[in-house]
Amino acid sequence: MTYCVGMMLDKGLVMMSDTRTNSGVDNISVYRKMFTWKVPGERIISVMTAGNLATTQNVIGQLEERTKAPEDRDNSLLKASTMFQVASEIGRLLRATVQETQDGNGARGKGRFTASIILAGQIDGMEPRLFLIYPEGNFIEASFDTPFLQIGETKYGRPIILRGYDRNMNFEDAVKLLMVSFDSTLKANLSVGLPLDLMVIERDQFEPAHERRITQDDPYFQAISSSWGDALRSAFHSLPDYKFDHE
Amino acid sequence: MTYCVGMMLDKGLVMMSDTRTNSGVDNISVYRKMFTWKVPGERIISVMTAGNLATTQNVIGQLEERTKAPEDRDNSLLKASTMFQVASEIGRLLRATVQETQDGNGARGKGRFTASIILAGQIDGMEPRLFLIYPEGNFIEASFDTPFLQIGETKYGRPIILRGYDRNMNFEDAVKLLMVSFDSTLKANLSVGLPLDLMVIERDQFEPAHERRITQDDPYFQAISSSWGDALRSAFHSLPDYKFDHE
Numbered sequence: 001m002t003y004c005v006g007m008m009l010d011k012g013l014v015m016m017s018d019t020r021t022n023s024g025v026d027n028i029s030v031y032r033k034m035f036t037w038k039v040p041g042e043r044i045i046s047v048m049t050a051g052n053l054a055t056t057q058n059v060i061g062q063l064e065e066r067t068k069a070p071e072d073r074d075n076s077l078l079k080a081s082t083m084f085q086v087a088s089e090i091g092r093l094l095r096a097t098v099q100e101t102q103d104g105n106g107a108r109g110k111g112r113f114t115a116s117i118i119l120a121g122q123i124d125g126m127e128p129r130l131f132l133i134y135p136e137g138n139f140i141e142a143s144f145d146t147p148f149l150q151i152g153e154t155k156y157g158r159p160i161i162l163r164g165y166d167r168n169m170n171f172e173d174a175v176k177l178l179m180v181s182f183d184s185t186l187k188a189n190l191s192v193g194l195p196l197d198l199m200v201i202e203r204d205q206f207e208p209a210h211e212r213r214i215t216q217d218d219p220y221f222q223a224i225s226s227s228w229g230d231a232l233r234s235a236f237h238s239l240p241d242y243k244f245d246h247e
Numbered sequence: 248m249t250y251c252v253g254m255m256l257d258k259g260l261v262m263m264s265d266t267r268t269n270s271g272v273d274n275i276s277v278y279r280k281m282f283t284w285k286v287p288g289e290r291i292i293s294v295m296t297a298g299n300l301a302t303t304q305n306v307i308g309q310l311e312e313r314t315k316a317p318e319d320r321d322n323s324l325l326k327a328s329t330m331f332q333v334a335s336e337i338g339r340l341l342r343a344t345v346q347e348t349q350d351g352n353g354a355r356g357k358g359r360f361t362a363s364i365i366l367a368g369q370i371d372g373m374e375p376r377l378f379l380i381y382p383e384g385n386f387i388e389a390s391f392d393t394p395f396l397q398i399g400e401t402k403y404g405r406p407i408i409l410r411g412y413d414r415n416m417n418f419e420d421a422v423k424l425l426m427v428s429f430d431s432t433l434k435a436n437l438s439v440g441l442p443l444d445l446m447v448i449e450r451d452q453f454e455p456a457h458e459r460r461i462t463q464d465d466p467y468f469q470a471i472s473s474s475w476g477d478a479l480r481s482a483f484h485s486l487p488d489y490k491f492d493h494e
């Protein structure tokens with residue numbers, strides 16, 4: 001499985017993804033699921049992927065035109081005129097890749113090759129935008145009514161984001177919130193694993209404001225992980241106690 | 248969907264279930280999913296059900312021998328000599344019911360009629376025991392290594408139980424913990440809904456130590472639900488702040 005979150009703030013976009021892939025519990029690897037392309041001063045586009053690894057790597061490969069010699073490559077995302085066009089193009093490639101693999105594999109392959117993608121970015125002169133692209137190639141866009149999108153193992157880490165999110169929060173708090181959400185997911189589900197990739201896209205900067213890989217020995221993540229347990233327990237004890245009526 | 252949790256403590260067993268059933272979002276009803284039978288002073292047996300409602304109601308009906316006239320009924324669970332026997336009997340009925348419905352419905356029915364059951368109880372002279380019974384009729388038993396079992400929409404409410412559980416906790420704290428876990432699930436997923444049913448089985452009592460239905464206007468649940476949001480936010484703010492390195 002996978003866990004990726006894209007979050008929309010007034011100040012910009014924050015993305016975090018894990019890196020664990022597995023084909024059975026006896027075949028676990030680390031693969032990057034976050035990919036970023038940019039034209040300095042003009043656009044920044046970042047995607048996170050969940051689902052079948054062959055499918056998602058194929059889509060990324062096609063976006064980067066890796067079938068061609070390096071000097072002939074031409075990433076169409078860098079020329080699309082809107083983020084909506086970028087989402088459509090990725091959706092088209094994703095759908096075609098899923099379909100093509102499935103066609104050769106009949107009913108046995110049904111659903112096995114699907115993937116989902118979160119797309120975030122901004123092109124100069126337009127707003128920062130955040131999309132979730134489905135394996136069928138269609139997509140939805142986040143808004144401040146539904147300001148964060150998740151793919152993969154989404155449920156464990158959702159309650160804390162629902163409770164902690166605020167569109168005015170600064171990037172540092174948003175990163176902290178995502179770390180807590182990822183920590184809850186990591187604790188509950190082996191199929192999501194460290195290291196994590198983090199990317200902050202500040203409005204109108206067209207450069208990552210912050211980009212990092214958070215590894216097992218990251219002191220901040222370790223501090224969050226150990227103090228969140230204690231903080232949750234104190235929060236729990238601060239709640240009013242339940243009383244039996246001794247009926 | 249559904250959310251049910253059975254929890255094993257040194258003092259006994261605590262069970263909580265929601266009551267929402269749905270067949271599409273336009274067909275939502277309230278049904279009890281917790282059923283209890285007892286022989287005062289000798290045994291108490293309680294089950295919670297998740298999955299296809301026709302299947303689970305059928306299993307409960309068969310356990311209570313509702314095909315017979317009331318005076319001829321004879322609940323075999325009240326005569327089984329161990330909780331393991333009780334689990335086997337429920338598993339056998341569950342498997343047969345799922346199989347029978349599926350057989351007439353071909354591939355289209357595949358998986359549609361399945362259900363899972365949590366079984367908790369104690370028979371005099373033996374330990375309180377907690378089981379999870381699968382639609383295939385097999386089952387697992389909880390132990391203090393894995394002291395709680397969930398069925399239905401299990402993921403949203405799992406992190407807080409992992410963090411808050413302690414086998415020495417008293418029943419009141421366990422109920423509080425379950426309320427928080429249910430509140431997180433209710434907030435995140437429409438397919439789980441109030442009212443909730445609660446049952447506390449104290450070791451060697453063979454009578455519910457506490458049994459209640461928690462409705463929408465329950466003041467304690469309302470207090471938990473509103474103060475948990477605040478408590479979580481303070482817990483979150485008590486964590487060390489993330490700092491960008493301004494690389």
